[in-house]
Amino acid sequence: MTSSPASDKRQHVIETAYALFKRAGFHATGIDRIIAEAEVAKMTMYRHFPSKDELVVEVLDYRAVRFDRQLDRLAQEGITPEQKIGKIFSWHERWFRSPDFHGCLFAHALAEFGDPGHPVFKAAARQKNGLKRRMRSILEEVMPRGRAESVAATLLMLIEGATLLAQMGQADTAIRDARKAALGIIAASRRPQ
């Protein structure tokens, strides 16, 4: 075995599909387009993924893993919860400024696959809840669990709203206002020490 060529193709399809889904959306991106861009035979794709929906799920999971890994690295840089949350907001700020920012793929998946029972919907919801859980565990260092859950939900709303405003061309003001609000909320909920 050389370097597991099967997985190479598979991963290449996932990454190509990701780029296309991000730019044009899920329903507007056809299988033919994906395999043409990936330079892969149609049967190669269907041998790795049973259906387009399953491919979408795998793309989302792949991105969710990458996202988590980046935030894991970031979390080690901050000391206080304020710093750690600040790093998360800074990460989003850089993301908003990246040249081919097209909004949040997971939010778009929720929009296009509105059925809560659909695997794609579930995959997208998993990522959002994962981010909330991450922030909650950061906040639990300085406030009780229930309060941390509530603040984490608020921070998630600010981030999601900022992402939407960024997609509408208001990235700079959005992330600045969101960060300011976030730090204010954390300060107001911080356990006195």
Added chain:
Amino acid sequence: MTSSPASDKRQHVIETAYALFKRAGFHATGIDRIIAEAEVAKMTMYRHFPSKDELVVEVLDYRAVRFDRQLDRLAQEGITPEQKIGKIFSWHERWFRSPDFHGCLFAHALAEFGDPGHPVFKAAARQKNGLKRRMRSILEEVMPRGRAESVAATLLMLIEGATLLAQMGQADTAIRDARKAALGIIAASRRPQ
């Protein structure tokens, strides 16, 4: 002329398309489905709307007008800015609880038509900016313009985030936390009186 039957058909198509777009999304809803549900001939539809994209724009504009009218009525009930903003959050709370809540159609439009130059994208962005402008003018009563713009953007982010969380089945906690955060932010920015 009786009651302008032409406009009746036109409006009926818009409302039928709205219900379908809301449930299944824009790209996933075909013209054939719309005319079948509206019990209208295909040519009747195409005589009123030059293309599906134009129909989508008209549906969004129609909903934006309705939304504005409801908030106009609500604005008269509140006295203080806190009350007026509170009414807007309560309106969203009721919306989240409505039986066929499927998330924000405008946000979904931004997701499905990601090109900022597309007429549908612009129509959706208009509605979001309109809500922000409405909240800003409410806030300008008690804080300077620049500050009001910033706070309004933050409130919009909270509302958008709450709508996304509501779509993920967390409507109750989302709107409660968002309202609490909103009132806190307004209090912190209020011009001393």
Added chain:
DNA sequence: TAGCGATGAGACAGACCTGTCTCATCACTG
């Protein structure tokens, strides 16, 4: 009554969609 505009019904074109199938090719391995 005659005419006119709006509509209904549906065929049609041309493109695109997902998913299946066959067959040739190529690389690697026993």
Added chain:
DNA sequence: CAGTGATGAGACAGGTCTGTCTCATCGCTA
């Protein structure tokens, strides 16, 4: 060398998509 598994290339089926077209019908009005 022979075999095996992954892949490439593309035809194909069956359906759906948008948008155009024709023709019959119906209601109102001059």
